[in-house]
Amino acid sequence: MPLPRLRKTFIYSIAAAALIGLTPPAGAVSTDLRFPAFAQAVAEAAVGHDEVAAFYRETGYQPIWTGQEPGERARLEALLKAILSAGDHALPVSAYDTTELQAMMRAVSSPRDRGRVEVELTRLFLTYAHQLQSGILTPSQIDAGMVRRPDRRDSTDLLTSFVGAENPDAFLHTLVPTSDEYARLMHKKFELERLISAGGWGPTVPASALRPGDVGMTVVALRNRLVAMGYLDRSATITYDADIQRAVQRFQENAGLSADGVAGPSTIRALNVAPEERLKSIIVAMERERWLSIDRQNRYVWVNLTDFTARIVDGGKITFETRAVVGQNRGDTRTPEFSDTMEHMVINPSWYVPRSISVNEYLPGMIASGGGSAGHLQLIDGRGNVVPRSAVNWEAYSPRNFPYDLKQPPSRGNALGLVKFMFPNKYNIYLHDTPSKSLFNNEVRAYSHGCVRLQKPFEFAYTLLAPQEADPKTYFHSVLDTGRETQVNLVNPVPVHLVYRTAYSDLRGQMSYRADIYGRDAKVWAALEAAGVRLPGYES
Incomplete structure (x- = not known):
């Protein structure tokens, strides 16, 4: 978007004033930027900023902003121009107030002054580059369920690439997220x-x-x-x-x-x-988009938790979509946000009941009934053997010392339905079928313990298998009809993105x-x- 003429004039007046301020009065001080006082000032100003300090050590404390070479002037002008657009990207404009920095520039009268200005400009650049490219916030510090890790670029690499760029303006433009959704x-x-x-x-x-x-x-x-x-x-x-x-x-x-x-x-x-x-929702979505650096050209699975949908996307086009049920809005059942890679599906899966569900939801009833309740679940000992309920002294156990795992064998009534889709992760989250079909009729579909249930899991499976099976539907049902628990690997694993967007575009x-x-x-x-x-x- 072209800048209005007055705004351009303002930009260049700032840059010009800054550059004038960086030129010492004739005869005032030595202009030899290799003077030790400059390097010492840079080193002192970079204390506590290890990546900045490392960059200047590697470059022999050479300036990248405050010299008189055309390249340094071009970088400075490009940076000052770019930060005036920070508000367009919903970045915190207060972080780019250069009033104090401009005063420092105009007051330069020694190599030490110049060294302090040098580091302040570098910090300004890195603040802008990191916030624009990978976000302002750290997701996990905001909410425990936001476990996504933005791909934060190394500061030394950023600075090195910027200094090596032929066109500083063009380089700064490359920091803008490139997705169509961000635009x-x-x-x-x-x-x-x-x-x-x-x-x-x-x-x-x-x-x-x-x-x-x-x-x-x-x-x-x-x-x-x-x-x-x-x-x-x-x-x-x-x-x-x-x-x-x-x-x-x-x-x-x-x-x-x-x-x-x-x-x-x-x-x-x-x-x-x-x-x-x-x-506000748009601005939050822009921040979330900065956290997500993904390949949108190849196939991926997109699950928007707020929309209760799961999609398969190929080359930017939705090739399959189904309604979904996500985690309940309570305790630790909220579905987390993260990305991983789907490696296989399990047809006719067993349900290995999570420990928290076993002891909190099933065990009290089993103890009260002497093992009579939850008869659809098997008791599994530490060796993987099925233990008869009649052999258990139920009065001896509590949630703290219950020694068995619970397992539901494959069946049409299995809690996971007839197929689950695995992208192994430490959160034990996956996509799966469900026998509870009526929940998909609701507008708000937050009912699970955290995993994502699919309304059309078979069709989801056919689409995933299409690249590797000539007749994916026939193949899927040939495995399903055996009734045996079977792992089917995806020849080409598929990225899965569990996202949370309250504002998004078509x-x-x-x-x-x-x-x-x-x-x-x-x-x-x-x-x-x-x-x-x-x-x-x-x-x-």
Whole structure:
């Protein structure tokens, strides 16, 4: 996006002033930048910043910003120009206030002064580069379920690459996340900012529910809200007519609600969400996109926890999609966010009951009934042998000393259904079938102990097997019909991304919004605010 002329003038005036300030008065001090005082000042200023110190040691304490060579001037000008766009990327603008730095530049009168300015510029560059490329926050410090590890680039490598770049402006541009989703989110951010400055979507809808055929001023409020949000052409109707019904359906589709065209309580609540709140969701999604450096050209599995869906994506196109059930919003059952690689599927799986479920959910009933309850589960000893329940003294055990594992053999009633999809990870999370099919009919589908249940697991399996089997459906059922637990390896393992997006776009750029089911986005926004991110008009 080209910068307005006045803004460009402002950029270059800053750069010019800085460069003038870095030129010592004639005869004031030696301009030999190899003077030991410069190196000593750089070393002192870099204390506590090991990567910065390492870079300057490796380069013999040569300046990259504060000399008089054209390359140094070009880097400085490119950096000062780039940080003025920090707000466009929803970065904390306060982190890039150069007022004090410019004062330091103008006050340079010795090699030691120059060394301190040198390191401050390097810190500014690294702050910008890291925040833009891999995010402002560390996910795991925000919420224990956000276990994703952003690919933070080594600072020494960043500096070396920047210094070696022929075009500093072009290098800084390469730091911007390259995904189409990031570009669409950024575009929507600009759009919402313009909308908010113009007054937003107008009054909210003062009703708990509205239906087709209703008449009156509350329908007018609904009509006006839909017009302002772009779902309905301008109209003078006061009746909830077919056009309004279709507009409500389109809105419901983008909000993950049942698209019945009836503005029930959940639809009214979603319609009345302020554009400022949607902008927060967009900004949080941009930060999350910076955390996720993935290959989107090849096949991958995408599970959006807030959308309760699982997709297989090939070359940027969705080739399969199914509804999903995710972890309950309580305790340690919330599904974590991370990426891994799916290596195989297990057809006719056994369910090895997690210890926490065994002792907390099944054991109390088994003790109370003398081993009579949960008869579908086998007792397994430390050697893997099945232990008869009649051989157990149930009164001797408690959750602390219960020595057995619980296992459910393959069956149509197995808790994992008839197939599970494995991407081995320390969180013991995987995708699987389920006998509890009715849950997929609900709008909010957070019921599991953390794993992701699929509504159409067989079709999911066929799609995964298609690259390696001429007739994947026939092959799958030939294994299924044996009734035996069978591992089927994927010839080409598939990346799996468990993500949490309350705002995301489709290929047309249309935004969809979802509820913050685990409250994670609220935590991310609070952390971004603490780091200095602000909505337009709320900078103070």
